[in-house]
Amino acid sequence: MERVALIGSGNWGSAIAKIVGRNIIKQPNFHKEVRMWVFEEIVSGQRLSHIINSTHENVKYLPNIKLPENVVAVPELLKSVEGATLLVFVIPHQFVKGVCDQLKDKISINARAISLIKGVDAGGSSGLSLVSDIIRDSLKIDVSVLMGANIASEVAQENFCESTIGYSIKENADVFQKIFNTPYFRINCVQDVAGVELCGALKNVVAIAAGLVDGLKCGENTKAAIIRIGLLEMKKFAKTFYEGIKDETFFESCGIADVITTCFGGRNRRLAEARVLTGKSFEMLEEEMLNGQKLQGSLTSRDIHEILVHRNLVSEFPLFTAVYRICYQGLSPRAILNEI
Amino acid sequence: MERVALIGSGNWGSAIAKIVGRNIIKQPNFHKEVRMWVFEEIVSGQRLSHIINSTHENVKYLPNIKLPENVVAVPELLKSVEGATLLVFVIPHQFVKGVCDQLKDKISINARAISLIKGVDAGGSSGLSLVSDIIRDSLKIDVSVLMGANIASEVAQENFCESTIGYSIKENADVFQKIFNTPYFRINCVQDVAGVELCGALKNVVAIAAGLVDGLKCGENTKAAIIRIGLLEMKKFAKTFYEGIKDETFFESCGIADVITTCFGGRNRRLAEARVLTGKSFEMLEEEMLNGQKLQGSLTSRDIHEILVHRNLVSEFPLFTAVYRICYQGLSPRAILNEI
Numbered sequence: 001m002e003r004v005a006l007i008g009s010g011n012w013g014s015a016i017a018k019i020v021g022r023n024i025i026k027q028p029n030f031h032k033e034v035r036m037w038v039f040e041e042i043v044s045g046q047r048l049s050h051i052i053n054s055t056h057e058n059v060k061y062l063p064n065i066k067l068p069e070n071v072v073a074v075p076e077l078l079k080s081v082e083g084a085t086l087l088v089f090v091i092p093h094q095f096v097k098g099v100c101d102q103l104k105d106k107i108s109i110n111a112r113a114i115s116l117i118k119g120v121d122a123g124g125s126s127g128l129s130l131v132s133d134i135i136r137d138s139l140k141i142d143v144s145v146l147m148g149a150n151i152a153s154e155v156a157q158e159n160f161c162e163s164t165i166g167y168s169i170k171e172n173a174d175v176f177q178k179i180f181n182t183p184y185f186r187i188n189c190v191q192d193v194a195g196v197e198l199c200g201a202l203k204n205v206v207a208i209a210a211g212l213v214d215g216l217k218c219g220e221n222t223k224a225a226i227i228r229i230g231l232l233e234m235k236k237f238a239k240t241f242y243e244g245i246k247d248e249t250f251f252e253s254c255g256i257a258d259v260i261t262t263c264f265g266g267r268n269r270r271l272a273e274a275r276v277l278t279g280k281s282f283e284m285l286e287e288e289m290l291n292g293q294k295l296q297g298s299l300t301s302r303d304i305h306e307i308l309v310h311r312n313l314v315s316e317f318p319l320f321t322a323v324y325r326i327c328y329q330g331l332s333p334r335a336i337l338n339e340i
Numbered sequence: 341m342e343r344v345a346l347i348g349s350g351n352w353g354s355a356i357a358k359i360v361g362r363n364i365i366k367q368p369n370f371h372k373e374v375r376m377w378v379f380e381e382i383v384s385g386q387r388l389s390h391i392i393n394s395t396h397e398n399v400k401y402l403p404n405i406k407l408p409e410n411v412v413a414v415p416e417l418l419k420s421v422e423g424a425t426l427l428v429f430v431i432p433h434q435f436v437k438g439v440c441d442q443l444k445d446k447i448s449i450n451a452r453a454i455s456l457i458k459g460v461d462a463g464g465s466s467g468l469s470l471v472s473d474i475i476r477d478s479l480k481i482d483v484s485v486l487m488g489a490n491i492a493s494e495v496a497q498e499n500f501c502e503s504t505i506g507y508s509i510k511e512n513a514d515v516f517q518k519i520f521n522t523p524y525f526r527i528n529c530v531q532d533v534a535g536v537e538l539c540g541a542l543k544n545v546v547a548i549a550a551g552l553v554d555g556l557k558c559g560e561n562t563k564a565a566i567i568r569i570g571l572l573e574m575k576k577f578a579k580t581f582y583e584g585i586k587d588e589t590f591f592e593s594c595g596i597a598d599v600i601t602t603c604f605g606g607r608n609r610r611l612a613e614a615r616v617l618t619g620k621s622f623e624m625l626e627e628e629m630l631n632g633q634k635l636q637g638s639l640t641s642r643d644i645h646e647i648l649v650h651r652n653l654v655s656e657f658p659l660f661t662a663v664y665r666i667c668y669q670g671l672s673p674r675a676i677l678n679e680i
Contacts, residue, residue, distance in 0.1 A: 155561065161564070162565045186565075220605045221495065225502045228593060250591075251571070251572060251575075257567065261560045
């Protein structure tokens with residue numbers, strides 16, 4: 001019998017809980033209860049886990065969407081994974097290490113994981129540390145990833161979209177596909193964990209470039225060129241630093257489709273556009289538009305730049321490098337056009 | 341000595357004339373005069389060719405853009421190609437056969453051609469007849485193609501973009517690259533004439549699907565999925581019907597970049613969106629929005645459908661087929677989501 005634990009219950013975690021909860025009811029060989037770890041907080045005087053379990057709605061992170069009743073919010077991390085054979089990681093990137101430290105030696109012997117978390121760190125043997133690497137190294141289990149053009153609120157409303165599972169062990173991809181795939185959330189699988197995961201991180205750098213040319217009002221041709229060049233740098237970066245990257249990964253939802261949604265919507269694009277239109281610095285705009293949170297794409301561009309410098313490859317990635325220099329070295333946004 | 345003739349002087353032809361005229365001045369081994377065939381018409385009481393030659397502006401098709409003085413408008417087709425070694429075809433699709441019939445046995449023995457014309461016909465040995473096939477078969481010369489995310493007015497304003505030459509003979513691509521490439525109009529070359537040319541035709545079918553989901557207000561995820569699925573059907577179609585199609589062609593400007601511009605701008609998308617929002621038929625909207633001209637994407641979907649039926653491959657191309665059935669068989673626009 002398989003048992004699913006969702007580690008995380010934010011906007012995306014809750015949207016995924018709706019899908020997984022429903023899918024599991026129909027599956028033989030699955031425990032019908034899906035435990036969802038909730039980082040406990042007080043909402044309108046009540047514990048969030050209590051609200052979710054009594055109203056079947058995550059009123060804070062995914063309001064107005066009913067969760068299936070077999071999704072049970074559990075505020076204790078270790079209790080949430082008890083007996084679980086399938087661990088779905090969907091927490092903010094910066095909490096992964098801490099959570100894994102707590103889970104070490106506490107999970108089922110036959111557990112497998114999948115990460116829905118976007119983001120990379122500097123570090124690791126290749127110079128980058130992927131979230132799947134952190135989980136794998138810490139828990140000593142197989143880790144797949146799921147990435148795609150998946151704005152959470154639209155998935156929760158059951159608008160048609162696609163997503164990509166990157167796996168190394170086919171059987172594990174198959175079981176995760178079973179719990180995620182629906183007619184409106186269509187999953188393809190590719191044997192390329194790093195390729196799929198890098199797409200999810202690197203697209204945010206491309207989105208900053210796209211936002212800059214939006215602000216510069218260069219028109220549709222230029223924006224399409226930026227997206228294309230960005231996608232090619234993503235592919236080249238992945239192939240330079242990882243083995244076994246597949247070309248077809250970039251044709252999947254995690255590749256071209258997610259780059260498109262991120263370059264036309266999303267906050268990386270929006271903030272970069274505002275950088276040009278207002279003339280304010282990225283720091284000021286992060287303060288004003290993101291409550292001081294750092295922009296994911298600019299953080300990623302910095303991590304990437306560090307690695308490229310180290311490997312003497314800066315000139316091979318002109319778009320990534322221009323984004324870094326515009327974000328951190330005071331280069332004019334207009335330089336995005338000259339540098340590429 | 342090379343000599344360039346531009347066959348056509350519409351919006352795109354005039355934008356290209358500006359680039360070619362300027363580039364050629366700097367090239368050794370080129371006649372400095374670029375003849376541009378103008379289909380003569382009267383504009384404000386004057387002959388268009390006369391206006392272009394006296395004001396250096398195509399006031400009808402590309403107003404407010406100065407053409408280089410070495411671009412000379414010539415209303416006689418045969419005179420325009422006299423002595424020309426490089427023929428640039430940039431006329432409306434439906435005039436290609438007639439023009440080639442007139443040029444037969446009248447061109448230089450060492451002439452090579454490039455086609456900038458988007459569109460396909462039913463017919464030919466593969467079931468499709470490409471514009472490059474028509475020119476090649478008629479004139480018995482090598483034909484390359486140039487396609488990309490190139491909205492003419494933006495190219496004329498020198499906003500940065502890219503374009504793709506598809507070639508079969510490398511030397512010919514090299515010489516055409518010389519006359520087209522500029523810092524703001526960057527050319528890549530791939531040895532894949534049919535792949536590049538099919539991208540230019542098939543993207544319009546995808547744009548209709550994108551316009552339909554815009555009208556249905558399905559959101560960003562769905563639109564990105566439609567674009568991705570459409571691009572994959574383009575690739576599969578090309579590979580099914582032609583030899584030597586390269587995967588990388590679809591990563592070029594003619595592929596992913598042009599699909600993006602066409603699915604976010606352009607009249608195929610716009611009219612399909614109006615189909616959903618107004619409930620009017622395609623015929624009525626063509627009357628209202630295109631002065632009765634037929635929509636390119638719907639014509640192409642019909643030609644494609646004919647071939648797919650003939651080869652018993654309809655079910656392998658669900659997006660192309662859904663577009664055809666919505667355009668011609670009264671299928672509801674909403675079906676685009678169920679059919680794929």
